[in-house]
Amino acid sequence: MKLAAFCDEDTAIGLQLSGIKTAFIPKNNLLELWHEITQNKDIGILFITEKIAEELEKELKEFRILNSLPIIVEIPDKYGRKPNHVDYVNHLIKKAVGIEVKK
Amino acid sequence: MSEQVIEGVNPTRMELLDIRKKLQLAEKGHKLLEEKRDALVERFFTVIDTRNQLSSDSDYDFRDAFTSLIQAQMILGENKVENISKLSKDIGEVTFETDNIMGVKIPKMQTDSLHDKLNHTYGFFETCSALDDSQVKFSALVKKLIKLADLEGGIQSLALEIEKTKRRVNVLENTLIPRLHATRRYIEMQLEEREREDFFRRKRIKAIMEAKKA
Numbered sequence: 001m002k003l004a005a006f007c008d009e010d011t012a013i014g015l016q017l018s019g020i021k022t023a024f025i026p027k028n029n030l031l032e033l034w035h036e037i038t039q040n041k042d043i044g045i046l047f048i049t050e051k052i053a054e055e056l057e058k059e060l061k062e063f064r065i066l067n068s069l070p071i072i073v074e075i076p077d078k079y080g081r082k083p084n085h086v087d088y089v090n091h092l093i094k095k096a097v098g099i100e101v102k103k
Numbered sequence: 104m105s106e107q108v109i110e111g112v113n114p115t116r117m118e119l120l121d122i123r124k125k126l127q128l129a130e131k132g133h134k135l136l137e138e139k140r141d142a143l144v145e146r147f148f149t150v151i152d153t154r155n156q157l158s159s160d161s162d163y164d165f166r167d168a169f170t171s172l173i174q175a176q177m178i179l180g181e182n183k184v185e186n187i188s189k190l191s192k193d194i195g196e197v198t199f200e201t202d203n204i205m206g207v208k209i210p211k212m213q214t215d216s217l218h219d220k221l222n223h224t225y226g227f228f229e230t231c232s233a234l235d236d237s238q239v240k241f242s243a244l245v246k247k248l249i250k251l252a253d254l255e256g257g258i259q260s261l262a263l264e265i266e267k268t269k270r271r272v273n274v275l276e277n278t279l280i281p282r283l284h285a286t287r288r289y290i291e292m293q294l295e296e297r298e299r300e301d302f303f304r305r306k307r308i309k310a311i312m313e314a315k316k317a
Contacts, residue, residue: 001196001197001198001199002196003194003196003197003249010169010172010173010176013172014168014169014172014188014237014241015241016188016189017172017187017188017191017238017241017242018191018238018241018244018245019191019192019193019194019195019242019245020194020245021193021194044196044197044199044212045197045249047248064259068210068256068259068260069210069256071252071253071255071259073248073251073252073255075165075248076162076165076166078169078172078173081162089154089255089258089259092258092259092263093151093258093262095266096144096147096261096262096265096266097144097147
């Protein structure tokens, strides 16, 4: 399965340098591209920048519950990580461990 | 307590035996599930540790790699860097297998088919060392990111399984087992009551018969 990136232009160039050729760069058509990605069953890992992840929060959440592939990894863009962004994996950990703490 | 009795049970001896068997099974299951949950959580914590380490590592690398990339863009111009980036060799594909940890299916990545050796695909004339740097850094970064993806995939399935197991343990602990206990008590009490009634009835009949004889 392929590796793909859903990110801004600069990140795409960086990832392209290292050989990740499938890049989706949104220009006002975020949702369309997202649907295109979800239709594509050949993507194994999707790298998504936090900025886009934040905009697509709801769709991402739904998609992740229903599908285990592609694995979606949130990456920072050239401005670094967002300060108040809770990524999905941390959210999962909190959910799983939080119940544990209560026990 | 009385409202927790399972509805529609006849207070008979057969039913009591049945409920006792069920209770035994439920308690056994509860113990097993509890063990499973603890094992999963333990495993989860080790995975989380490595994941967090890798994640903060890759964050740092990202900053580094972007600095190089931006330098290259400043020296060569954005268009040129973009064109060169298209020349690089495709990284290849990953395949997924499922790994099994205590009944949890976890996607396991096979990265053998990835080309992670760097071979330069662009000329040294007209490019600069910052571009080389950024390519090297991004390639190292992508390797880490792929490992990270592998871990995160595992975390996702583990977390879901932990939640599921927890829910099961809680249902057994808080609903099913108390209910079975209550039902057992109810049947036992009913049976005892019936026995007492029976006993009294027999005494009564005996008394009446003796009164008739006399």
